[in-house]
Amino acid sequence: MQERTGSELQQIEAFAAVAEHGGFAAAARALGRDGSVVSRRIDALEARLGVRLLSRTTRRVTLTEVGATYLQRVRTILGELSAADTEAAEAAAAPQGLLRLALPAAFAQRWIAPWLADFLAAYPKLQLELSHSDRFVDLVADGFDAAVRIGELADSGLVARRLAGFETMLCAAPSYLARCGAPQRPDELRQHACLGMPKARFWPDWKLIKGRQRSVQRIDAAIVSDEGEGLLAACVQGAGILPAPEWLIGRELADGRLVRVLPQWRADYDGAIHVVLPPGRLVPAKTRAFVDRLAQEFEPAPPWLRAPHAPAR
Template sequence: MDRLAALQAFAKVAETQSFSEAARRLRSSKSAVSRHVAALEAGLGARLFHRTTRSLTLTEAGRDYFARASRILADLEEADASVSQLQAAPRGRLRVNAPMSFGFLHLAPALGDFLARYPEVELDVTLSDRFVDLVDEGVDVAVRIGSLTDSSLVARRLASIRRVLCASPDYLKRRGVPQTPDDLKRHDCLSNTNINITREWRFIHPDDGTPWPVEVRGRMNANSGDMLRVAALHGHGFVHLPTFIVGDDLKAGTLISVLEPYIAQDLTLNAVYPTARHLSPKVRAFVDFLAERFGGDRPYWDATA
């Protein structure tokens, strides 16, 4: 008995409730389909269909077997499609979303290499710090930083994101170096209004990791990490930013990191995309490219920092 042919014949008869219609859809003969089903029943030692002159219905055993056989055939079809798509060249328009700062500083310089590698792909990139619904807005892939809560998305972790609290040497000379997070209450702190609904900065106790929230104040806030970086470079206060924004400044000594043991390092850089049974070649290629360029626990911007 050809087990695969018998499963396909059985499943098609169960779907159509007709040997004749199943044979037509399988481009086979009614007698061949009947032989496959009969051989399957004989091998299982169970009747799968109730047959009368007017109707054809599944038995209890047939219903259970149909549910399992359908999953097997679907998995086999998906495996075939997956291999076929791996062989296909990435092509078509790819819609990408990324945060503003990371997009300007790191994603934009990398995209030329991606386009050179895949000449049949066209990119449509949007940069935004607001939450983007990938399905509603037709986005194929998004680069996201932080914890992920949308279970309808597939996420691939790319890299760790390290945060620092830093200020210019001039500011530290004038105002002093904080020894604990509570000391920040006496300092100017520059907050990102995209992230901080209140002016509470969150730290941890270095001994046991328990939360240590601090209410901070400052004379300037902005919805851009890049703008806050410039303000800190000019001596206007402390910023709490990822190293992918301030890594070069830390290396050059134009910004100084403080209170490092008190900062929780729990953020990650992720590539996310909507769930799908078959991942398109262009999405697979782009996610693999991001992992190649940015992946690892110590990405290149931390090496400079």
């Protein structure tokens, strides 16, 4: 690869300025240089390339065919250099200002809210505005800097970073199993009190897998709710059997308030958790700080898979 010197970059910048502003005088003003300097740089560029990039007359300056093609390429390069400069300056700047985040309510309460005080203590010039909703917001239209999304990602053009995957499994309180017994086969679930979320993919049919085996059970739920935390609370109190993602029931499984039901089976739905950003190459320092801290909380494993009170790496 041919090495580019500083003077050669100045030649390219001069050429792009002349093409953009339509003349040497206007380009010189935009660059803060004398017109003769701009002219010499263009001459040196054309001599180095061995081709005419600009057609000059006493009245106007136009691009040659080769010059027009060359301009398209160098505009991309100059744009990348400008973005790199801005990104480097952002990295040196302390995160500050308002950071607007869209977060799933139950997930944020369990796995984000506990460390927000420490996060703000590290960045005292930062303010947070949190929107807790399980709907997928439009980051660009609604003006959010980042969002956490659970489940499948649509091909939306957003920038996404995967944080973790999770299984969905059946669980119940020990008190319920002591009272009603534990099902031994998926078809026995129809004889039990079950808890369901109508918005979930596994409703009203619970699709279960064990290796290559598949079982589909149509459930007549004792409680139906669109709010996961409420169903979880009812499940802990012994109301019935609940299919739930690991991130929602991890603490309760760890401390024994819940146990797995049909532990060899799991719901036929493996999800993932992502943090998503609006499209664009430049990530502001405030957003990058949040994403980095969020990712740290999931290393070396998601918090619900670590021992209770084990810190992030």
